[in-house]
Amino acid sequence: MLVANKDYRTIWVNDTHLPDVQIIDQRHLPHRFVVETLSTYKQMATAIKEMHLRGAGLIGVAGAFGVYLAYRDAMYRNNSVEFIQSAISEILNTRPTAVNLKWAIEIVTSRVENIEAIDEKVTKALEVAKELANLDAESCRMIGVNGLPIIEEISRKKNGETVNILTHCNAGWLAFTDYGSALSPIYHAHRKGIKVHVWVDETRPRNQGAALTTWELLNEGVPHTLIVDNVGGHLMQNGMVDLVITGADRIASNGDTANKIGTYLKALAAHDNGIPFYVAAPTSTFDFALETGLGKIPIEMRTGDEVKYINGLLNDKVVDVLICPTQTQVANYGFDVTPSRLIKAFITEKGIIAPNTDEITKLNC
Numbered sequence: 001m002l003v004a005n006k007d008y009r010t011i012w013v014n015d016t017h018l019p020d021v022q023i024i025d026q027r028h029l030p031h032r033f034v035v036e037t038l039s040t041y042k043q044m045a046t047a048i049k050e051m052h053l054r055g056a057g058l059i060g061v062a063g064a065f066g067v068y069l070a071y072r073d074a075m076y077r078n079n080s081v082e083f084i085q086s087a088i089s090e091i092l093n094t095r096p097t098a099v100n101l102k103w104a105i106e107i108v109t110s111r112v113e114n115i116e117a118i119d120e121k122v123t124k125a126l127e128v129a130k131e132l133a134n135l136d137a138e139s140c141r142m143i144g145v146n147g148l149p150i151i152e153e154i155s156r157k158k159n160g161e162t163v164n165i166l167t168h169c170n171a172g173w174l175a176f177t178d179y180g181s182a183l184s185p186i187y188h189a190h191r192k193g194i195k196v197h198v199w200v201d202e203t204r205p206r207n208q209g210a211a212l213t214t215w216e217l218l219n220e221g222v223p224h225t226l227i228v229d230n231v232g233g234h235l236m237q238n239g240m241v242d243l244v245i246t247g248a249d250r251i252a253s254n255g256d257t258a259n260k261i262g263t264y265l266k267a268l269a270a271h272d273n274g275i276p277f278y279v280a281a282p283t284s285t286f287d288f289a290l291e292t293g294l295g296k297i298p299i300e301m302r303t304g305d306e307v308k309y310i311n312g313l314l315n316d317k318v319v320d321v322l323i324c325p326t327q328t329q330v331a332n333y334g335f336d337v338t339p340s341r342l343i344k345a346f347i348t349e350k351g352i353i354a355p356n357t358d359e360i361t362k363l364n365c
């Protein structure tokens, strides 16, 4: 996507033989646009764990590039099998909820494992990571193409009046290689001249909505309004939301969906108010090995400091502000699971999929 007239993806490599990996360091947005260079698998593992980059699709692609860096690091360690295995498992264990990480790592390792020479392994791992980055971007583009008719239909029913869409967290291009999942249909609609307006949940505690989704929408010129996380129900009761589109971090075979904490409450409110609740995600986010999601999808617990402190800009300086007594106990659940019965459909790169096991299983072909 364009940032200051330059076309960016969220992750790329520089144009050299066995290059370093570069990412947009999202911790600095929306205040500063910072590019970080990652030269070792350790740096990549830290970038994923500490959320220099985040979002299910991007975590997966970053994991793939992390495997490439692990093989590259191994070149200087006599191609040590133990080193490679421990590096890959370290990357795999950085974040537990988004299944894209496991998906991508397994693809790279399976395509590399039968190669003998370490330099050929490195070259192949890089080639596969690049392929997965392109696949992720193309899937997200197609999610936009497939989701567009949903917005067009509502716009028609409203005689061209503005379609109000609520979204949670950031499932835009920053959460993938490009385009995004939940935001991709919105970008497609906006570019086609359909009037849209987005209600952006701030998404405490890390405020991905406030910091990232607003920044993306502003960049693209899409009208939007930032709201605190508890406003959605009120808006829905008052006819101010036409549809909800969120992303997903892991979808079980029956359609139960893990997404950023608070998504379940939005789905409940949408259901109670007869508002369609869509989940947009590429096939790489479906965990076909998992029959159901409730109680089964691992929910990431993050540090309490993310809840106790709010990060923001004060007098041109980025600061963390304590918002509760220092000794307060905190529980920081990163994700929740929305049962499939509350989901109208999945918007995927392969089309619109009903939230049931039969339809979801067909995606795995």
Ligand code: MRU
Pocket (backbone or CB within 6 Å): 054, 055, 056, 057, 168, 169, 170, 171, 172, 175, 181, 208, 246, 247, 248, 249, 259, 260, 334
């Ligand atoms: O913790 P994050 O920022 O990595 O969480 C991921 C998300 O941004 C959301 O849950 C998103 O809606 C799905 S990721 C495309």
